Amino acid sequence: MSVPSQDQWQTLLAADVMQSNQWPMHLPYWGSDHTALFTSGxxxxxxxxxxxxxxCVSN
Incomplete structure (x- = not known):
């Protein structure tokens, strides 16, 4: 398991999983390579x- 890459993050946003399942969205998420991943993209x-x-995402 690892934190998502930028490509994995974009795939997750495109699937609209976070909003439809009411994930926390007020703070960004940890991403690979010391990045903050915002739900705005x-x-x-x-x-x-x-x-x-x-x-975490599965490798």
Whole structure:
């Protein structure tokens, strides 16, 4: 298991799973390579001390 890559994140957003299953959406999610993945589709680089949601994807 790992945190999602940018490509995996875009696939998840396109599937509309988060909204239809009421996932937490007020904070971004941890992504691979020290990124914050926003539900708006925005992706930014972050430090290791940010308060974010986390989810894991299977490799």
């Amino acid at each position: 925005k992706i930014t680089h972050i430090s290791g001390k940010s308060l974010l949601n986390i989810m």
